[in-house]
Amino acid sequence: xxxxxxxxxxxxxxxxxxxxxxxxxxxxxxxxxxxxxxxxxxxxxxxxxxxxxxxxxxxxxxxxxxxxxxxxxxxxxxxxxxxxxxxxxxxxxxxxxxxxxxxxxxxxxxxxxxxxxxxxxxxxxxxxxxxxxxxxxxxxxxxxxxxxxxxxxxxxxxxxxxxxxxxxxxxxxxxxxxxxxxxxxxxxxxxxxxxxxxxxxxxxxxxxxxxxxxxxxxxxxxxxxxxxxxxxxxxxxxxxxxxxxxxxxxxxxxxxxxxxxxxxxxxxxxxxxxxxxxxxxxxxxxxxxxxxxxx
Numbered sequence: 001x002x003x004x005x006x007x008x009x010x011x012x013x014x015x016x017x018x019x020x021x022x023x024x025x026x027x028x029x030x031x032x033x034x035x036x037x038x039x040x041x042x043x044x045x046x047x048x049x050x051x052x053x054x055x056x057x058x059x060x061x062x063x064x065x066x067x068x069x070x071x072x073x074x075x076x077x078x079x080x081x082x083x084x085x086x087x088x089x090x091x092x093x094x095x096x097x098x099x100x101x102x103x104x105x106x107x108x109x110x111x112x113x114x115x116x117x118x119x120x121x122x123x124x125x126x127x128x129x130x131x132x133x134x135x136x137x138x139x140x141x142x143x144x145x146x147x148x149x150x151x152x153x154x155x156x157x158x159x160x161x162x163x164x165x166x167x168x169x170x171x172x173x174x175x176x177x178x179x180x181x182x183x184x185x186x187x188x189x190x191x192x193x194x195x196x197x198x199x200x201x202x203x204x205x206x207x208x209x210x211x212x213x214x215x216x217x218x219x220x221x222x223x224x225x226x227x228x229x230x231x232x233x234x235x236x237x238x239x240x241x242x243x244x245x246x247x248x249x250x251x252x253x254x255x256x257x258x259x260x261x262x263x264x265x266x267x268x269x270x271x272x273x274x275x276x277x278x279x280x281x282x283x284x285x286x287x288x289x290x291x292x293x294x295x
Contacts, residue, residue: 001222004230006237006254012224014259018215019044021223023113030127031120032109038134039141044218048261051134055264058138062093064271071272075279080287082280086150086272087143094139100147102126106140107147111210142265150269152209154276157199160207160244161277196277198246200270205232205253206244213257228254 003009012018023042027033036042040051070089075082084100091098105122109115130136213226232253233241256263263269 002225002227004227004234006231006234006252009226009228009231009254010258012215012226013213013254013257013261016260017217017219018224019218020261021214021216027115030124030132032106032115032123033113033120035106035123035127035137035140036110036113038137041141041145051138052264054134054138055141058094058135058142059265059268062090062268064267067093067268068271068275068278071275072278072282075276076282080280080283082154082276084147084151085276085279086146086154086269089272089275090143090146090268094142096136096139096143097129098126098140098143102129103143103147107144110144111148145265146269146272149209150272153200153203153269154273156207156209157203157273157277158280160203160246161199195246196274196281197270198249199277200273201250201253202244202246202248204255205238205248205251208232208253208255210255213254226254 003012020042022044023036024033025037027037040048040055043051067089070093071085074085074089078085084104087098087100087103091100091103102122102125105118106126109119126140127136130140208228211227211229213228215224215226216222217224232238232255235241238248238251256266
């Protein structure tokens with residue numbers, strides 16, 4: 001069953017009968033399948049509650065405002081190259097040595113469950129670096145989420161930035177600077193009415209990095225797919241839902257979940273994404289030519 005209405009999606013997400021689809025428990029140690037069986041995202045019941053408490057405790061040690069500053073500075077230091085910044089900044093804040101390339105390789109199938117030799121090898125290397133106990137698994141979970149979801153949020157926001165008139169535009173998907181000196185934020189100089197926050201909030205509603213969420217009814221085994229794009233554009237909830245409008249501000253979108261299992265790191269993800277966009281805008285401001293009167 002596919003759910004497209006906002007109210008029905010909220011009801012499922014708030015109903016304890018619906019749990020995430022089970023992941024296999026027999027994967028070899030230190031593979032992607034093994035890791036997915038260790039984390040809160042794919043667990044249920046008391047196991048989920050215990051893992052979620054550990055995750056919340058770790059997140060409480062991270063200041064979103066500091067993450068935003070760090071992401072801005074890192075983007076500036078790289079001359080506007082945003083690739084891997086959220087992952088690198090979060091690793092530094094967590095105090096762990098986790099190369100971005102390994103996190104990227106492991107994150108490829110983290111959400112989908114697609115297991116590959118490359119992802120398995122990356123998980124094995126990251127486990128050797130971080131350890132295999134619950135604290136290390138928690139940190140690794142956060143890093144994989146930062147890469148799989150936050151990088152996607154930034155990329156999607158940049159595709160909308162030009163017409164929205166806010167920071168970050170004319171970037172390729174790899175983060176390299178575009179021709180003519182536009183470093184990804186020139187649109188900001190043409191009127192930043194909604195700001196970075198408005199751009200990100202509307203991107204979460206209109207163009208979420210994760211397009212669907214799945215649940216299973218625990219007694220019948222029926223799978224329910226929540227179409228987040230459709231639910232976030234439900235005309236019963238959002239006026240003119242197909243229009244991308246950063247001036248909407250915060251809306252009751254479901255990209256960060258709802259009810260029993262909301263995303264625990266939404267503030268941190270937004271801070272990292274906003275910091276990167278801040279850095280892109282600052283890079284563009286630095287590279288912009290001076291007015292003739294100042295030459």
